[in-house]
Amino acid sequence: MLYRPFIVFTAGYLLLRVTGKKAVSQMHSFDLLYIFVLTNIISTPVEDSKMGKALTYAVIIVIFYKILIRLSLHNKLRWILYERPTVLIRNGDIDRKGLKKVRMPMNELLSHLRVKGFTDTQNIAMATMEETGSISVIPKSEYRPVQPNDLNLRIQKEYVPIPLIMDGQIIYHNLKYLQLEQSWLMNEVGKTGNNVENILLATYSENGKLFIDDNELQNHKNDPYYYEPGKDN
Template identity: 75%
Template sequence: MVGFLFLRLTGKKAVAEMHSFDLLYIFVLTNIISTPVEVASLGKAIMYAAITVMIYKLIVRLSLHNKLRWIMYDSPTVLIRNGDIDRKGLKTVRMPVAELLGHLRVKGYSDTQNIALAVMEETGEISVIPKSEYRPVQPNDLQLQVKQEYLPIPLIMDGQIISHNLKYLNLDLDWLLQEVKTAGQKVENIILATFQENGKLFIDHNEIQEHQHNPYYYRPGKDH
């Protein structure tokens, strides 16, 4: 529990974007927290863990300055430039060509000639920028005006009402329960209910609709 609280204090970065320094921090913190199991000194372990967290947060704050950042973190490594594989870059990150091609397929690209730039980022993730003629068409390319994207707001998830979203929308519980009742559903049976752009409530419940062997609704396996 103490370890979880310290990780929460650290912030999302150490968990979501693991650099080499972040991994080292997690390793050190884990060893400090596990000390009471061996020597039964909970107080010292908590104190040392707290000091470690503070030092880590201080160093991360200092790393926002570019000069220190280039010392602590690896620079991005170019793997493909203008359709040509960078052999030196692959050697630097110790990646065989077959693995690079696999990463490209995951990103939706099958031919290295279509790639303008592929880079291994500081976190180990590979980002791919296709050549302009191979990138997806954007509305701006066709000079189309599109409306602002609307994100459906969940009001019920896994049978539980999301009260803070109701409050955000200035809606009350009675309205939600009435909508659920009108749909012939019960809150506890609803997987997801979202507030739509048109002001309506969309409900996804647990019932699976049978489609009478429609090939468009094929499910893999023998239990069709």
């Protein structure tokens, strides 16, 4: 009762790790079919005693899927394995044939555009449904966001703060990466009067300082910029 589900779950996890990220992100048709088939196969031993045969079939399915992925890298075969993108809007004009092909009603198209931050179809240079079913939107040049390059501005390289404490636990491999000692971290935390266990997030900033976000919310005394919906205000 206990070891069989554990073995099946572990085997399924390892097979998905071998498969790669692509199969569990935005899926193509055979990606989705692969997940369905693999799920059905690896769940069989929970109800049946033929665990060895089921796991063998699962490995074969993974190998077959990996072969299909490798074949899809060739341009000639890619157009057979994958569906082509479908144009939904071109130069501000809605493509009715494209909408009919993907069986998308107008209100759904407008919803996708709002999610992307666009409210007027006339401002769209091209909107397409990609192979994965996601909607990509390219605005007309006069409606796209202004880029620093448009204003001849030189922008500093983006720095990503490095987490050193998350959910009250020290991230030791990040300390090692930054060549920092735990004593330095504890000293910085002590300066703020906090304990590591109470810190939700602490990150290493570009200026070499530690930014700490603890679990406590400040009382903003009815500041309208901190309004929260509901009766708790």
